[in-house]
Amino acid sequence: MAIQMVDLNTQYARIQDEINRNIQEVLDSARFIGGPVLERFRQNLAAYLDVKHVITCANGTDALQIALMALDLHPGDEVIVPAHTYVATAEVIALLRLKPVMVDVDRRTMNVTAEIIEAAITPKTKAVVPVHLYGQAADMEAIMRVAEKHGLFVVEDNAQAIGAEVTFSDGTVRKTGTIGHIGTTSFFPSKNLGCYGDGGAIFTDDDVLAQKLQMIANHGQSKKYHHDVIGCNSRLDAIQAAVLDVKLKYLDEYSAARNKVAGAYDAAFAGIDELITPYRAPFSTHVFHQYTLQVQNGKRDALKVHLAEKGIPSMIYYPVPLYKQKAFASYHTGELLPVTEYLSETVLSLPMHTEMTEETLAEIVEGVGGFFELNASR
Numbered sequence: 001m002a003i004q005m006v007d008l009n010t011q012y013a014r015i016q017d018e019i020n021r022n023i024q025e026v027l028d029s030a031r032f033i034g035g036p037v038l039e040r041f042r043q044n045l046a047a048y049l050d051v052k053h054v055i056t057c058a059n060g061t062d063a064l065q066i067a068l069m070a071l072d073l074h075p076g077d078e079v080i081v082p083a084h085t086y087v088a089t090a091e092v093i094a095l096l097r098l099k100p101v102m103v104d105v106d107r108r109t110m111n112v113t114a115e116i117i118e119a120a121i122t123p124k125t126k127a128v129v130p131v132h133l134y135g136q137a138a139d140m141e142a143i144m145r146v147a148e149k150h151g152l153f154v155v156e157d158n159a160q161a162i163g164a165e166v167t168f169s170d171g172t173v174r175k176t177g178t179i180g181h182i183g184t185t186s187f188f189p190s191k192n193l194g195c196y197g198d199g200g201a202i203f204t205d206d207d208v209l210a211q212k213l214q215m216i217a218n219h220g221q222s223k224k225y226h227h228d229v230i231g232c233n234s235r236l237d238a239i240q241a242a243v244l245d246v247k248l249k250y251l252d253e254y255s256a257a258r259n260k261v262a263g264a265y266d267a268a269f270a271g272i273d274e275l276i277t278p279y280r281a282p283f284s285t286h287v288f289h290q291y292t293l294q295v296q297n298g299k300r301d302a303l304k305v306h307l308a309e310k311g312i313p314s315m316i317y318y319p320v321p322l323y324k325q326k327a328f329a330s331y332h333t334g335e336l337l338p339v340t341e342y343l344s345e346t347v348l349s350l351p352m353h354t355e356m357t358e359e360t361l362a363e364i365v366e367g368v369g370g371f372f373e374l375n376a377s378r
């Protein structure tokens with residue numbers, strides 16, 4: 001089989017019986033929306049994350065939108081967001097007529113930092129959306145401290161880091177997505193906890209916010225046919241919950257498998273000066289949604305072509321800074337953020353999933369190594 005960025009076929013083959021049994025349970029019950037299987041997954045996820053409330057919804061973008069809707073912000077309020085992220089993070093801000101203030105990220109974690117956030121705060125700033133990109137947590141302890149100092153809401157975009165843990169200086173350990181006022185995630189099939197369609201969830205420890213989030217996700221409804229606020233219709237269906245409830249049991253195992261691949265890549269690339277391998281922040285674990293290299297000396301695109309010729313896929317997440325996207329032109333101040341620019345030109349993600357064989361890994365490593373032997377800088 002051709003090498004893939006993510007191998008969902010083999011993963012399914014290993015858990016097929018459990019998945020099929022769970023889906024059959026939904027089919028037999030005919031409870032396709034809500035129902036016992038959805039409820040079981042919701043409770044299991046809340047227990048796994050150690051968070052009080054889990055509100056499931058239709059996808060990770062909706063999760064972000066609903067989270068921001070629950071904060072009662074006003075048009076023109078500023079929300080700080082990294083410029084180096086997937087479009088969804090900033091899109092929902094603009095969609096709600098809030099102002100996305102796109103900021104730079106740290107070169108090592110490739111995430112926003114408390115210092116970067118603090119420098120962007122104005123009297124209109126109301127919230128910040130840190131993203132735990134590629135599975136590496138942002139420095140949440142410092143970010144929460146800055147947010148508290150300035151009275152800002154924090155919504156964690158945890159679409160790429162479910163299962164990652166942050167250790168605070170007092171020794172407390174918390175999962176990403178449960179540290180800010182609200183956390184969101186996506187269950188898109190290729191995410192670390194992915195379903196077989198679309199799905200998402202929202203997390204909070206705050207009872208008042210939880211009630212609001214629940215209401216907004218369900219047509220602003222407080223009780224059947226009584227609508228208190230303008231909401232939306234965003235649901236995780238029971239068949240997806242049936243898949244997720246099986247995969248949740250294996251999530252830590254999956255994270256370990258990803259780390260094993262990452263460790264092997266690290267060891268193989270340690271001698272290649274022109275590759276910067278992913279940084280592991282001391283304050284967190286890394287769950288390697290992506291294994292993302294920074295390729296130096298302008299060689300990224302040539303490496304990508306070389307790998308493709310060898311049948312090895314690789315991806316650029318993300319090739320265009322948000323402020324350079326046509327849709328966000330009106331939010332572009334004209335300033336080019338140096339690290340965001342640098343990352344858009346250097347990042348390259350290699351195949352990363354839970355089913356990587358020694359043979360495939362060796363092939364990829366050889367492909368990368370071969371490129372630098374052919375293209376050695378002198």
Ligand SMILES: *Cc1c(COP(=O)(O)O)cnc(C)c1O
Nearest residue numbers: 059060061086088159160186188
């Ligand atoms: C995948 C992703 C989303 C959006 O999730 P969907 O389920 O595709 O809507 C948002 N933010 C980040 C960082 C993502 O990677």
